[in-house]
Amino acid sequence: MLGSLLKQVVSGMERVPENISRALQEQKRAISGRKPQLGDIVKMLRLIMSSQPTFMVIDALDECTAVQRFRLFDSLKEILEKSPDARVFVTGRPHIRPEIERRLAGRVLSISVGPARDDVIRFLRVRLDEDETPDAMDEALEAEILEKIPGNIPEMWVAGMALRI
Numbered sequence: 001m002l003g004s005l006l007k008q009v010v011s012g013m014e015r016v017p018e019n020i021s022r023a024l025q026e027q028k029r030a031i032s033g034r035k036p037q038l039g040d041i042v043k044m045l046r047l048i049m050s051s052q053p054t055f056m057v058i059d060a061l062d063e064c065t066a067v068q069r070f071r072l073f074d075s076l077k078e079i080l081e082k083s084p085d086a087r088v089f090v091t092g093r094p095h096i097r098p099e100i101e102r103r104l105a106g107r108v109l110s111i112s113v114g115p116a117r118d119d120v121i122r123f124l125r126v127r128l129d130e131d132e133t134p135d136a137m138d139e140a141l142e143a144e145i146l147e148k149i150p151g152n153i154p155e156m157w158v159a160g161m162a163l164r165i
Contacts (some may be wrong), residue, residue, distance in 0.1 A: 001064075002041045002075055005056055009048055017051070020044050042075045049083035061092035061100075069096070073103035080107055120150045 010016055023044055027036045036044070048054065061069065080086055090100070094112070101108050115123075124146055131137065 001058070001068075001072065002038065002045065003036065005058075006036075006041050006045055006048075009045065009054060009056075013048075017048065019047060038071065038075065042078055046079050046082045049079060049086040053085040054083070054087070056086070056088045058088065058090040061090045062096045063092075066099075069099065070103065073100070077104055077107070080104075114153060117150045117153055120153060121146055124149060 010020065023040065024036070027040065058072075061072075064072065076088055080088070092100075097110055101110065128137070128142060128145070
């Protein structure tokens with residue numbers, strides 16, 4: 001994931017800094033052109049992000065395994081410590097919020113975001129009106145859909161975390 005972020009950051013730069021370009025070239029020559037390892041990627045991201053304001057977005061963090069998240073948190077912590085103008089926005093289900101706040105203590109501003117019940121109902125009504133087989137559903141089933149799905153909104157909430165120093 002961080003390798004992909006590095007690639008995106010570098011591709012958006014007008015000019016790739018010499019030290020980053022050199023490090024990537026060295027990686028190509030080392031061990032039959034192996035890809036940069038996590039430590040190398042973190043180092044390059046730290047160099048770039050310490051020299052310019054950078055914003056990263058990581059979506060669906062809860063879909064990573066716990067081990068992947070721990071390694072990512074440790075890497076982000078290292079990057080953010082050396083990059084005062086860096087900002088990372090991550091989204092994930094609420095159950096990972098305590099993990100993020102514990103692993104990145106003092107660097108997290110949490111914001112809960114989620115759909116309003118009325119918005120969900122409006123969305124469902126539009127989708128039900130677009131149904132190509134309207135005879136397959138009676139009024140009772142439609143009423144049950146409009147009752148139960150919006151009732152489960154808390155289970156669908158996404159927690160956004162803006163990581164900063």
